[in-house]
Amino acid sequence: MNKLILGDNLEIMRSMAEESVDLIYLDPPFFSNRNYEVIWGDDGEVRSFQDRWAGGMDHYIAWLKERVEAMFRLLKPTGSIFLHCDWHADAYIRVDILDKIFGASNFRNHIVWKRTTGSNSSVHHAKQFGNMFDSIYFYSKSNEWTYEQLYSFDDPNYLHYIETNFSSEDENGRKFRSADLSNPAPRPNLMYDYKGYKHPKNGWAISKEKMELWDKEGRLLFPENKNGRIRRKVFLDELKGKPIQNMWDDISMVTATSKERIGYPTQKPEALLERIIQSASHEGDVIFDPFMGGGTTIAVADRLNRQWIGIDQSVQAVKVTEFRLNRQQDLLSKPFTVQLHKYDYDVLRYKDAFEFEKWIIQQMGGVPNTKQRNDLGLDGKSADGSPIQVKRSENIGRNVVDNFKSAIERSDKKRYNKAIANKSSVGTIIAFSFGKGAIEEVARLKNKENLLIILRTVEEIVPLAKKPNLTFSIADQRQKIKDDKTNKAEKGEWEIDFVAQAQSEAGIEFYAWDFNFNTEEGFKPMVLIDKEGKQTHSFKAGTHSIAVKAVDNDGLDSVETLRLKINGTVISE
Numbered sequence: 001m002n003k004l005i006l007g008d009n010l011e012i013m014r015s016m017a018e019e020s021v022d023l024i025y026l027d028p029p030f031f032s033n034r035n036y037e038v039i040w041g042d043d044g045e046v047r048s049f050q051d052r053w054a055g056g057m058d059h060y061i062a063w064l065k066e067r068v069e070a071m072f073r074l075l076k077p078t079g080s081i082f083l084h085c086d087w088h089a090d091a092y093i094r095v096d097i098l099d100k101i102f103g104a105s106n107f108r109n110h111i112v113w114k115r116t117t118g119s120n121s122s123v124h125h126a127k128q129f130g131n132m133f134d135s136i137y138f139y140s141k142s143n144e145w146t147y148e149q150l151y152s153f154d155d156p157n158y159l160h161y162i163e164t165n166f167s168s169e170d171e172n173g174r175k176f177r178s179a180d181l182s183n184p185a186p187r188p189n190l191m192y193d194y195k196g197y198k199h200p201k202n203g204w205a206i207s208k209e210k211m212e213l214w215d216k217e218g219r220l221l222f223p224e225n226k227n228g229r230i231r232r233k234v235f236l237d238e239l240k241g242k243p244i245q246n247m248w249d250d251i252s253m254v255t256a257t258s259k260e261r262i263g264y265p266t267q268k269p270e271a272l273l274e275r276i277i278q279s280a281s282h283e284g285d286v287i288f289d290p291f292m293g294g295g296t297t298i299a300v301a302d303r304l305n306r307q308w309i310g311i312d313q314s315v316q317a318v319k320v321t322e323f324r325l326n327r328q329q330d331l332l333s334k335p336f337t338v339q340l341h342k343y344d345y346d347v348l349r350y351k352d353a354f355e356f357e358k359w360i361i362q363q364m365g366g367v368p369n370t371k372q373r374n375d376l377g378l379d380g381k382s383a384d385g386s387p388i389q390v391k392r393s394e395n396i397g398r399n400v401v402d403n404f405k406s407a408i409e410r411s412d413k414k415r416y417n418k419a420i421a422n423k424s425s426v427g428t429i430i431a432f433s434f435g436k437g438a439i440e441e442v443a444r445l446k447n448k449e450n451l452l453i454i455l456r457t458v459e460e461i462v463p464l465a466k467k468p469n470l471t472f473s474i475a476d477q478r479q480k481i482k483d484d485k486t487n488k489a490e491k492g493e494w495e496i497d498f499v500a501q502a503q504s505e506a507g508i509e510f511y512a513w514d515f516n517f518n519t520e521e522g523f524k525p526m527v528l529i530d531k532e533g534k535q536t537h538s539f540k541a542g543t544h545s546i547a548v549k550a551v552d553n554d555g556l557d558s559v560e561t562l563r564l565k566i567n568g569t570v571i572s573e
Contacts, residue, residue: 001286001307001337004298006555009290009311013070021074021309022146022285024081025276025297026367028067031055031060031089057092065250067290071102074288075141080108080280082135084268092136102139108147110184111136113272114249136276139481147532149277151241154250154350157240166236170218175236178221181205182229196226204230244275251275262528264294264320281306288573297464299328302336304361315340315509319527323512340555341466342506348458349392349432357390360430364461373476374393376407382428386419387411390430396439401453401468404429405445420450428454429444430461465554468504472548477570480538493540494570502550502558508533514526517547519563534559541567 007010033270037547053060071081085093113409124488128148139213153159165177183190183198190203194211214220214232221231251271254261273296277287283305287299292310298321301308312318322338348356353534358368361380366388368380378387389404408427409416419426419517429438433456445451476497513527515537527535531551544564551557565571 001309002302003336003339004042004245004292004307004318004321004336005311006313006315006341007311007339010067010070010314012311013074013290014066014075016309018073019076019079021071021288022076022079023277023281024071024075024082024290025273026071026085026289026291027084027266027293028064028291029060030086031057038285042509053555056134057089057181060089061092061096064093065101067395068097068101071171071288071290072141077142078146079141080138080145080146080147082111082276083136083139086134087131087136090137090166091366094277099141102141106142107137108140108145109138111138111248115251115253116245127495138280146282146285148279148282150244150275152244153241155242156173161281162236162470164240170233170304171204171559172218176233177236179234180229181232182518188539194230195222195230196231196441196564197222198226200229218520244279248275250273262320262324263426264317264529267294268320270296270300271512273297275305277304277306282482290568293317295324299324302333304561306335315551315553315555316529319509319512319557323523323525323528323549326522329522329524338396338555342463342554342556344556345432345466348464351392353392356392360390360458360461361388362432364456367544376411377403378407378411378427384425385415386425387427389427391429391432394432394433396429396433396438396455397435398441399447400429401438401441404449419452422451423452425452425454428456429460430456432458433434465506465556466504467556468502468508468550468552468560469558470502470548470550472498472500472562474562474572475534493538494566495536495538496564497536497560498534498546498548500548500550500560501554502533504550504552504554504556506556509553512549512551513537514547516543517545518546523547525561539564539566 004422026326031562036467053063068081068083074413075081081098083093083098094107094110099203113136115134116132118316127573136238146521153162166175168176168178170176180305181204181246183205185202188201190205190207191199192208193199194204194208195215196511198260206214211220211230219235220235221233223229226324251269252258254267254269258269261267277297278301281287287297287301287306287308288310289308290311293313293314294317295310296310298310302325310318310321312321318338318340324335351359357379359370364382366380366382369375377389380388387408389400391400405428416426434457438455440542442455445453474496478495479496480493498513500511511530512523512525513535514523514525515528517523533548535548542565544566545561546564547559547561548559550560562572
């Protein structure tokens with residue numbers, strides 16, 4: 001189930017199964033008509049994307065509405081959607097999209113996320129108030145939706161309440177406050193005396209059986225004077241916290257100093273998605289983010305043991321999310337797949353033979369054979385019932401064509417003769433490429449014997465690309481200085497400049513770096529996005545493995561590693 005998909009979310013959603021998703025969070029473009037930028041790295045690299053709409057608000061709403069309609073189809077009856085937006089279009093989104101698609105009766109909350117504590121300096125002199133919050137609209141698909149109440153201890157007023165009221169301790173050191181046990185209205189059945197203590201005017205708030213139970217559990221306070229009233233102990237360690245409401249002012253934006261920052265424009269904090277996912281789903285549920293961006297939804301869903309699907313049209317978004325997941329993966333993490341625009345030629349070329357045959361036949365709309373042996377080399381049938389043979393090879397020769405012709409004739413003589421009479425295809429051979437001999441033999445059979453065999457390359461069926469060519473080396477190295485005053489070098493510690501260079505017909509999108517690479521744990525980058533292929537890192541004495549990945553605009557990547565031995569000098573292997 002866990003998938004990262006590169007492509008148009010509308011097209012992909014139309015191919016997904018109806019009522020297959022439990023929770024949708026989307027953070028689409030906001031109709032801000034500006035560029036979103038983030039300054040990254042020591043060199044001040046600017047990363048940005050445009051949120052501009054030439055067709056105006058009508059075009060934007062029509063574009064978004066079409067996609068939300070597709071999301072409605074995907075949601076289970078118990079599912080919910082959380083749509084994240086800001087003031088630019090929030091009113092239109094609620095009235096023209098969400099109310100019309102989900103129904104006004106299924107509106108659950110307008111969540112206000114106070115994302116900043118101060119206004120932007122650019123509007124200090126504007127004739128308006130500063131904008132400090134985003135809107136998150138929460139709608140359910142039906143009146144039977146999944147929801148779990150969440151609680152928090154972070155509210156300052158709540159913390160003050162705890163500090164003020166929970167000052168007492170019992171014999172076990174448990175903090176508590178005392179609470180009244182009298183009933184607000186007369187209840188004759190609750191008017192009983194207990195251990196010589198008279199009942200309140202309206203009776204107790206609990207039954208005698210519960211009074212006895214609480215007494216046994218040490219939850220009652222007995223005054224020394226029998227004329228006093230029994231009170232209840234409310235223990236601090238049993239408080240759930242303050243119920244979370246629809247004003248979220250306790251979650252900060254991702255800033256330049258945030259540990260979770262990955263350098264992705266408009267990155268949302270993990271705490272925001274944790275709250276949404278925990279409140280509206282259970283473990284094992286399917287979480288869907290059709291505007292995945294830097295992958296916060298996906299990373300949090302994975303960590304919270306949910307299944308997930310993420311879509312984005314940006315190669316950078318998909319690959320950054322993949323690296324982000326790899327960075328947090330452990331032995332208990334579930335596997336996931338990455339679906340790109342193009343398929344890796346090298347991966348397909350060396351894929352398990354039977355697995356490849358089955359996959360490529362399905363890709364062209366055919367039906368693969370279930371038999372692996374004694375099938376005469378016929379691996380499946382096309383949509384019209386004609387046989388298919390698959391070869392994982394380059395430069396297929398004349399002999400393959402002749403053998404295929406014989407296999408077809410032996411398998412179904414009647415169909416073979418009918419195809420010749422009708423001048424229709426007797427079958428198809430699929431390979432990575434065909435040699436001159438195969439092409440000439442197919443032409444001869446067509447002209448001399450009226451027999452038509454179709455040759456199809458893998459690339460005619462699925463788009464192919466090769467991984468980038470990548471080189472990786474040390475550009476410079478210098479021993480680190482421990483103390484500027486003494487100019488004394490710290491033993492064995494070095495600062496090293498690395499440079500990576502990659503080439504791809506599609507163009508290189510970015511590099512990622514792992515300065516503590518371990519083959520067993522896999523690639524877990526410390527630097528997720530590097531546009532230049534240049535990095536500097538400090539190493540102490542010892543042996544180190546460094547890995548770099550280059551990602552091209554087709555989403556394919558190559559990795560190179562370098563092993564260093566540092567002990568007073570730097571030696572690369």
